[in-house]
Amino acid sequence: MDLERLAGPLAGVLAERYGPGVEVRGLGRAGGGASRVTCGFEAVTAAGRAHPLILRLDGAPGALAAVPLTREAGLMRAAAAAGVPSPEVIAADGPDGPLGIPFVVMERIEGESIPRRVLRDPALAAARAELAARCGEILAAVHRIPVDAVAGLDRADRLRSCQEVLDAIGEPHPALEFALRRLERGRPPERPPAVVHGDFRNGNLIVGPDGVRAVLDWELAHLGDPMEDLGWLCAKAWRFGSDLPVGGFGTYEQLIEAYERAGGATVDRDELHWWEMFGVARWGVICAMQARRHLSGGERSVELAVLGRRVAENEWDLLQMLP
Structure with a gap:
């Protein structure tokens, strides 16, 4: 998957949250995940403030995921409302959206998952x-x-x-x-x-x-x-x-x-x-x-x-x- 081509459209999506001039820096695939592609990056505002984020994308055909990414974003929001500790969902869209592929952007939570x-x-x-x-x-x-x-x-x-x-x-x-x-x-x-x-x-x-x-x-x-x-x-x-x-x-x-x-x-x-x-x-x-x-x-x-x-x-x- 060509992540470099996603940086520009992704910056456009994030501009709605962080304002014009936001840059996507360090976009790279993280390890793990057999059914989704998970990438870490920073959204850097025009004022220089860095926001650590996670981008999730659909994985390979035949992967196990049963819930579309946009629905997964809705679940995360509903879970947070119910009291489940959840990353904040920053943006999400389907295949007809600005990235041309289903995606979710969420805040990056520091901690251990291994x-x-x-x-x-x-x-x-x-x-x-x-x-x-x-x-x-x-x-x-x-x-x-x-x-x-x-x-x-x-x-x-x-x-x-x-x-x-x-x-x-x-x-x-x-x-x-x-x-x-x-x-x-x-x-x-x-x-x-x-x-x-x-x-x-x-x-x-x-x-x-x-x-x-x-x-x-x-x-x-x-x-x-x-x-x-x-x-x-x-x-x-x-x-x-x-x-x-x-x-x-x-x-x-x-x-x-x-x-x-x-x-x-x-x-x-x-x-x-x-x-x-x-x-x-x-x-x-x-x-x-x-x-x-x-x-x-x-x-x-x-x-x-x-x-x-x-x-x-x-x-x-x-x-x-x-x-």
Whole structure:
């Protein structure tokens, strides 16, 4: 992607916020992200004041994002209104906008988002001790977002969608197939739909010594069972070698008590276990799908290939979780 050609039109967009003469400096792609392109830069005003910002763009065809970027911007604004720590959205537009590609510009929040550093940095020790509880409070706020706050959110059956993706891959994965059948037979009762973040985990949080500063990546948000977010946060992949079940930094009790105290729905532990197991199965299917993007030639990527090698880890985790 030619980022240089975007600098001029982007400056025009930012002039509405920062005034005429604003310059875009240091625009460059940041690491991470398999479905969006993330770039850091500074908007420098005519008076010389620098504003650190983030530009998000649509990624490669076949990427996983289910929510258009303009809708993601709306979700971030709705989340902030509900009390979720969120970067301020500066500008957003679709493919017919000034950049010729869907984009969101947001403020850049300083802090740590690399999971292994979140789990090990001595400077984050105090925040880490409260992180599971804080995640419970934030998820209660996420699930308070009005379901009609952003139009067009998907409400598909999550388990059926997962099975359809696995079928479309066209490869045998007996452990995943067996786990999905077991999940189908043991479905918990359906809860009233809520806005579900869809990827709330260690790695999509910006953390500082004072705690969680921002929740990122709303690209998989949808309407569904709020317990999905709690189960996903507890999936083993997001523990990064830690024995603590909630994101590698806390206990189930810390998460549940804070979630319920902050106004979230009452959590049934068996139901949470079902959603945790679904999260592991879902991640296994996603890893297989991302590997297929690489192997099919749709997008050659070492990162996608590495994800493919993690399918077996999730299959093993699922077999360990089966009663």
